[in-house]
Amino acid sequence: MDFFSSDQHFDQLYPPAISALASRHWTPIAVAKEAAAFLAVGSNTRILDIGSGVGKFCMIGARFHPHAAFTGVEQRDSLTQIAQSIAHELSLTNTHFLTGNFTDIDFTQYHHFYFYNAFYENLIDNDTIDQTVEQSPELFNMYNRKLYKQLKKLPAGTRIATFHSSENEMPSSYQVVGVGTNEDLKFWIKL
Ligand SMILES: C[S@@+](CC[C@H](N)C(=O)[O-])C[C@H]1O[C@@H](n2cnc3c(N)ncnc32)[C@H](O)[C@@H]1O
Incomplete structure (x- = not known):
C-alpha cells in the first residue's frame, strides 16, 4: 500500500487510539506536502518540527524531500516512540525524533521550521x-514568549510554515510571503 497517497492510508500506520486523534492533532498530508516544499529549499537543509507529535509532518516531508533532514521535538515520549517506530517501518533515513521540550532545543542547529x-x-x-503533561494558560503564554524569543534570534532568510497559528509567537521581522491551499497554512520568511 502507498501510505503517502491519502490521510486515510497514512493514519492506518498508527495504533487506533492515535489515528483517532488525526483530524484534530496531526497535519493532513496535503498541508504537510505544501509546507515541506516551502521549507526544504537549498541543499542539506535541516528542518525542525516544533511539537512533532507522532511524526506525521516530518515523515511526509522526508518522503518527498529525501535530501533534507526532518527533526521533530516532542514533549510526550510515548508519541516520539511511535514516530520512531513508524519511520523505521517506512525505511525513512532522514527523520530524527527527540523527546523533550522545545525550550531546550538550540534553534540555530536548524535552517527552517514547522x-x-x-x-x-x-x-x-x-x-x-492526553492528560500526561501539565497544561495551563500560563504555559501557553510562556511557550509563546519563548518561541518568539528563539525565532527573533534566527538569521534573515529563515523560513517558517505555521498551521492554525495564533501568530502571537511570530516576531514582526517575519513576513508572510504566501498562504497554502488550506488558508490556515502560512509561509513566513525572516527579513
Ligand atoms: C497539534 S500537534 C502537531 C503534531 C505534528 N507537528 C504534526 O503536525 O503532525 C502538537 C504537538 O506539540 C506537542 N507539544 C506541545 N507543547 C510542546 C512543548 N513545549 N515542547 C515540545 N512539544 C510540545 C504536543 O504534545 C503535540 O504532540
Missing part, C-alpha cells in the same frame, strides 16, 4: 491528546 499550533492544548479543557 509549527502546528503546539501550545493550543493549554487553552482547552477537552479534546487534548
Whole structure:
C-alpha cells in the first residue's frame, strides 16, 4: 500500500487510539506536502518540527524531500516512540525524533521550521491528546514568549510554515510571503 497517497492510508500506520486523534492533532498530508516544499529549499537543509507529535509532518516531508533532514521535538515520549517506530517501518533515513521540550532545543542547529499550533492544548479543557503533561494558560503564554524569543534570534532568510497559528509567537521581522491551499497554512520568511 502507498501510505503517502491519502490521510486515510497514512493514519492506518498508527495504533487506533492515535489515528483517532488525526483530524484534530496531526497535519493532513496535503498541508504537510505544501509546507515541506516551502521549507526544504537549498541543499542539506535541516528542518525542525516544533511539537512533532507522532511524526506525521516530518515523515511526509522526508518522503518527498529525501535530501533534507526532518527533526521533530516532542514533549510526550510515548508519541516520539511511535514516530520512531513508524519511520523505521517506512525505511525513512532522514527523520530524527527527540523527546523533550522545545525550550531546550538550540534553534540555530536548524535552517527552517514547522509549527502546528503546539501550545493550543493549554487553552482547552477537552479534546487534548492526553492528560500526561501539565497544561495551563500560563504555559501557553510562556511557550509563546519563548518561541518568539528563539525565532527573533534566527538569521534573515529563515523560513517558517505555521498551521492554525495564533501568530502571537511570530516576531514582526517575519513576513508572510504566501498562504497554502488550506488558508490556515502560512509561509513566513525572516527579513
Ligand atoms: C497539534 S500537534 C502537531 C503534531 C505534528 N507537528 C504534526 O503536525 O503532525 C502538537 C504537538 O506539540 C506537542 N507539544 C506541545 N507543547 C510542546 C512543548 N513545549 N515542547 C515540545 N512539544 C510540545 C504536543 O504534545 C503535540 O504532540
